[in-house]
Amino acid sequence: MLRNSAEAGNEKPEVITPRPRDAPPSVNDVASGKTGDSNCWESAYQEALHSFGSSDNEHETHAIGNSPDVNELLSILRREREGLSESSWFQKGLEKLRGPLGNVDFLLHLGRAVASLDPTASTAVGILSAVTTIAVGACGAAETVGNNIVEMIKVMPIVDRCDIIHQSDRSEHIRQALVDVYKEVITFYLETHKLLNSKAFTAKATVRQLSGELDKATRGFNGAANRLKDMIYLATKEDTLEIKEGIRTLQGISPSWPTLQSNRPLIMPNVQVDGRINTERFQQIGGYHDRMKRIRNDEACQWIFRDASFGSWLSAPTSQYLTFFGVLGCGKSVTTSCIVDYLEDKAKAEFPHPLILHHYCKIELGSTGSECIYISLLRQMLTKQRRLYLAFQAWYDEELGSGTTEPMLSIPALESFLIKCYEYCGRPLYVVLDGLDECDEDTCRGLISFLDRLRKLSLSREGSPPLKVMFSSRNQVSVRRLLSNSPSVSWFQSLSRDRLIAEHHINMELSHLPPESKSWLIRTLPELSHGSALWIYLVVKNVRASYLNELHSVRKLIDGFPAYSKISETYASLFDRITGKDEDTRNCLSLALETLATAQRPMDVAELSYAVALDASSGDFTTLSALAGNVEPKRVRELIGPFVTSIHIDYSVEGNAAPILEQVALIHQSLTQLVQLARPSNWTDDLKGPQSSADKKKERQAVRKRELHGQLLRSCVGYLLLDEFDKIALLSPQHRSEEAVFDLPFYEAQPDEERFLDPVASGFGPFFTYAACHWLAHAELAAQDSLPSVAELVKLSAVTSKRRENWVEQYCRPDCTRGRKFEMPYRDPLAIAACFGSSALLAEMLDEDLDDWDTFVADDPMLEAERLMLEYGRLATYRSLFQHPKARQSKFFFLATTAYFDHSHRVPSTHLCEDAEEWEKLFGLVYEGADVLVDERLGNGLLCHAAKLGCMPMLRSLFGAASRNASLRAEMLRNGEVEAPRHMSVGEAVRWNQFAAAKFLLQQPGIGTHTRYRNSAGDNVYHLAAESDCGGEMARLLFEHFNEGVDERNGDGQTPLDIAVFFPNRLEFAQALVRIGHVDIRGGRSAEMYRPLRVAVRRCNQAWCSFLVDECGADPSTVLELDADGNSRFVDILDDIPGFEEESRERKQSMLEFICSLAKTKAGKRHRMLAVPGHDKTGMAGDEQP
Structure with a gap:
């Protein structure tokens, strides 16, 4: 019997222990990062399970996960499905369901991955697995398949989409629908339990009976699942409508936005x-x-x-x-x-x-x-x-x-x-x-x-x-x-595995060989490879390249092949076998391998062929048509074959087919490293000589990598300088007018629309896309002597040239899409030289006329160049140009201070220099630029700017220079007229909570005028600290140097305490003021409603109230009064929370109870004091009476 079988198996199913769940997060929670436990399935399952928790159902619900009969049935089905034999009920069920259900992914993969399913029903996942397993097995045991079971299995995957709960406004409806689905799943499970306990059937008879009885039991599930499906559909539809509404909003803002066709489907692609x-x-x-x-x-x-x-x-x-x-x-x-x-x-x-x-x-x-x-x-x-x-x-x-x-x-x-x-x-x-x-x-x-x-x-x-x-x-x-x-x-290492690998590659690559040659290779290569699949692959490629067929020739070739441990010799042998002694062929293949080892991405054969032709020509071509006559793509593809892997890229999008492109890349990292170490045509000779140490190889590789980037850079620049590209346009006027359509978020291309640009069809040739998009990347990595000359840069990047327009438009569309994906950060030749050029190249570029609007685009080209040098961390380059007549020294210091802040606090791009010593040297230029700061009266502004951003290197350099230059010191420490909330240096450091900067400044001689400064609103440094996110540490620091300012009033009559009480997170600052500064807790304003305790009560801030009463001696009874019925109420109207009236009422009542408790506690203490012998019972102020 099933029950006895289960007991014999000693199966102990897991006992259900429902756990409380947090509410699912909203979209706003996601945007703000406030997400908790988001397992909507388990939460819904537990709620459904609790709904069966009445005394009438208690016995039944206990059976979930604890029914020996069900567990035995599941074990039988599991054993059968793991084998998936043709006679198993589970396999028969899959076959029967495949007809009515068709190619249902869930069902097909269930058959292949069933062994991973755990059929315990004590979790949300487990009960779905158990019920699905029973249903499939029931269909296999029965003569016919019930329609309801078919429908149940068909709609089961909809449960997986329920995590839309966290996003949709219909989240509560979806969640409830999911709960209903789980209720029906539990009902299905319990029905199985009842059937198994009704009579003592054999397992097969039981499953056959289940196919009929459970067909009826699934009706409720199907209804609930279809309701859930409708809810999810509506939620998805609303998201689509939200997107459409967003586009219509854009149309309302700008009539130039294209009209949205109602019959055009919208998707959300990447x-x-x-x-x-x-x-x-x-x-x-x-x-x-x-x-x-x-x-x-x-x-x-x-x-x-x-x-x-x-x-x-x-x-x-x-x-x-x-x-x-x-x-x-x-x-x-x-x-x-x-x-x-x-x-x-x-x-x-x-x-x-x-x-x-x-x-x-x-x-x-x-x-x-x-x-x-x-x-x-x-x-x-x-x-x-x-x-x-x-x-x-x-x-x-x-x-x-x-x-x-x-x-x-x-x-x-x-x-x-x-x-x-x-x-x-x-x-x-x-x-x-x-x-x-x-x-x-x-x-x-x-x-x-x-x-x-x-x-x-x-x-x-x-x-x-x-x-x-x-x-x-x-x-x-x-x-x-x-x-x-x-x-x-x-x-x-596994010889049997190596045989499988060898057989696979030989059958793929060497199908033309006679059977005896193939058999010999399959037996021999695994034994020689010592587990190196790469070695097997290279040997097979070598045999293919040799055009040998007969066994004795193949055997001779393999006998002379380098061992598996000498992979470099294997590459060299393959190179020599393909090229022989023909120098032109060796040079062609060397250039191709060097290009692929250096390229920023895999290349297609046409791109590679043009790059090779350009490199081989040494810049002899000036037109695309002349270059095209020297390109040999078939030859290049044949030569590189054994060294590359093919990558196929499908550029199609939904509704718009595009050709599948084949690109090639070097087959392995080891080949890339070998190319970066030595020229391929020299591999054999280099490997015969004495081998360098690892450190020497690393140094040699670094130098050669820069040379290779320079080599490919010259090819890219040479291509972009071809004459045709300054005469034709990549983008037509019609394209420019349509460009906004392709930039629309969520826009879906239609089948009749051409989404991709085709530079080749437009007359720009195969290499234009790569050259335009990546020449700057190679410029960044190349040796300095490989960079374009000033004349080439001006010709390539003059602002008004058609050539620049073409390559910039392509640079912004690396995938050849009609819409831009990037903006060009380098707007003219000087900007490019600033980012990539040497000091000599940049100095030569500065000799050009920077006011030539045909060449330069920025209003201040030098200032833009300085900004880019800082962004790219080219600090040493700028230092060498600091004394150039066109250098903008004064403005540069402000830029440098801001760049340092970005470097220190925002983790900028990888280009930004991270060497602290370099920054110190850069800010040391202040010593040389002191006279400029004095003459242009910028010393004070630079000091305040550095204090605001907490730029310690600049602050140290400024005061170091000021110690040698009295005029600079006077300029820095003068009191300027600034509008609130701005302040002098100490105030700026305090306002932006730059503690280290404030501490440094307060230690400088002569800084007292800045410490005591008041801005146009009358704020001193304490007022600024109260408005900022400063803590007690800042309050103590200020008190050491300016203790008389703790109770000063600003233009509105406010003391720092008056300001701090408005901010819940300023309590630590206020505590420090009270404890070390003994501030007046009544504040500075005369009106009662602005007293700190009254403000804290109106803000419903219990922590502040406790502090003011317990530590400052404020009397809570002064904010209370009695109404006509003798009940306590507040004197003032408390501030409402906008849009949350109910919450406001609850918070007000809670606050009233809290203040009353404080008043009772304080009154009790007062009475105890009055009871002490000798205590002055007349010394209590009238407004302190309880």
Whole structure:
């Protein structure tokens, strides 16, 4: 019997322990980061479960998760579905349901990932799993499939979409509909329990009976699920209407906005994200994953799924890390791609569906930076959780409003939003990061620190979904140190796995070989490879390139091939075999490999061919037509074949097909590093000579990398200077008039619209897009002697030239979209020279006529150049030009102070110099510029500006220079006339809560005039401190130097205490004033209603009231009076909370009770004092009587 079988199995199902849940967060909560536990499914399940909690149902609800009969049935079905044999009920159920349901993702993946489902019904996820398993098994055991069961399984996946609860205004309706669904699921489960206890059936008979009885029991579920589906549809529809309304608002503001057609569908694609970044790089990362899928043998990757550490990581209920360590070339990236697909497949059979995010950190893809990793993860998250788009837009606008120049390039801003997304989604999150060893150590440290914060957040909140992170890396000491507490999986050599890999590559690449040659290679290569999948791949490519077929020739080739441990010799041998001794061929392939090793992204063959032709020509071509005659794409593609991997990118968007582009990148990091170490045509000779130490190789590689960037920079500039590009236009007038349409948020291209620009069709050739978008990046990394000359820069970037217009428009559209994605930060030749040029180049550029409006665009080109030099951290370059006649010395100091503040407080772009010594040297220029500050009367303003921003290097330099220059000291310490709320130096430091700056200033001789200064509103430094976010430390500091100012009144008659009482968070400051300054607690204003205690009562601030009564001796009875019935009430009308009348009433009543309790306590103390013998009973003031 079922019951006995269950007992024999000793199964102990988990007992349900309902947990309280927090209310789900709102959209505003998401924007502000205030999110709590967001597991809407568990919350709804627990509420549904409690609804069955009456005494009549208590016995039945106890059966959930505790029914031996149900558990035995589930065990039988589970054992069958794990085998998925053709005769199992579960498999038959899948086959029967596939007909009426069609290609339902949930059902298909249920069949492949059933082993991961835990059929215990004590959780929201478990009961759905249990009910679905029973339903499928019931369909398999019955002769016919009930319509209601079909409908039930069909609508079951709608439950996964219920996390829209957190976003929609209909959240309460959706939540209640979800509760109703869970009630019906529980009813289904209980019905199963009743049927199993009604008679003693065999399992098969029971399941057959269930197929009929449960077909009736599912009617209620289907009705509830369809109501839930309607609610979600309405909520989604409202989001779409909100977007449409936003566009109509734009139309109302500007009639030039295009009319929104009511019959045009709107979607929410990655416009906001893609509009801020070069999405081509992230499409290449997606293409790389597809390429890994194409070249892998899935069977050769299965070993990792059988590893105990991987299984523990996967099944752990809490957040976990796992690191996959492997040697160079063992196939880590291929295995990682298989893990990603396995997790994706597994997730589709789980409720709620976990989020699976992945990223490949590859030098050849340019995807190893922190910003690139975070944006890649963010794009995937937004794609899979489209409800996050509105939250993304709110976050982006908020970051811009807070002063972040570009949120998508700010690491702290990206980390902050990713944390909000994780909290908001309420789903398990899997993150798979491949190639951690290819990132620099700072990036690794920052990335793991961020993930640690996410993990701690998950572990600190009960019920939070787990975060599972898997890294893959070479076995490097730096990585092991960072992940020392993380469990790991280590690659091991396996001959059987190597045979699978060899057979896979040989069948793909060498299908033309005779059977005996293929068989010999499949047997031999695994034994020689010693586990190096990369070596097997290169050998196969070498055999293919040799055009050898017969076994004896292939055997001879392999016998002469370098061993697996000498991967550099393998590359060199392959290069020599392809090129032979033909110098032109060797030069062509060398240039191609050098270009790919240096390029900012993978390139298509046409781009690569033009770059090679330009480099080989040494600038001999002046027209595109002449250059085109020397380009050989077929030859280049054939030569690079064994050294590259193909990446296919689909540029299509919904409703608009685009061609799939093939791009190529070097096959492995080891090849990139070898190219960066030596010219490919010299590999064989270099490897024969004595080998340098690791440090020498590193130095040599750094020098050569700059040379290679200079080489590709010359190709880019040479291409952009071709004559045609100063005569034709990239954008037509019609395109410019339509551009606003493509910049619209949420705009969807239509099938008949051409969304992509085609520079080739417009006459600009294949290399124009790369050259225009990336020449500046190469300029930043190139050796100084490789930079364009002044004449070339002026020709390339003169403001009124057609050439500049063309390449700038392309630079702003790196993906060839019609709408701009970037703005050009470098507006003229001087700005480019300031960011990338040497001191000599910049000095030569300054000799040009800066007032030539045909060349320069800024109102003050030199000032703009100085700003850019600061932004890019080119401090040493500027110091060398400080004495140039065109240098704007006085204004520069203000710019430098602001830049230092950005550097110190806002973590600016990676270009900003982080060397503190360099900043000190820069501000030391004040010694040389002192006369300018005096002559232009800017010393005082610069001092106040530095104090406001807390720029200590500037403050030290100013007073150091002033100690040698009396005129500068007098200029700095004069009292200027400023409008409130501005102040002199000490007041500015206090107003912006710059404690270190205030302390430094107060120690300087002669600063007393600034300390005692009052602005146009009569405010002294204490008034400013009371208005600012200063604490007790600032109050004590000021009192040491200016104690007489604590009770001074400003122009409105207010003392600092009068101001502080209006701010709840100024209590610490006020406490310090009272304790060390003995301020007058009555304040400065004569009107009773402005006395501090009266103000604190009107503001409903109990903490302030306690402080004023307990520490300051204020009498609470002075704010109370009796009404006609003898009940206490307040003398004043308390301030209302706008829009919250009910809350105002509750707070007022609470405040009244609190003040009455203070009055009673104080009266009791007074009576006890009067009872003391000798106490003066007449000394009490009249207004202090109880």
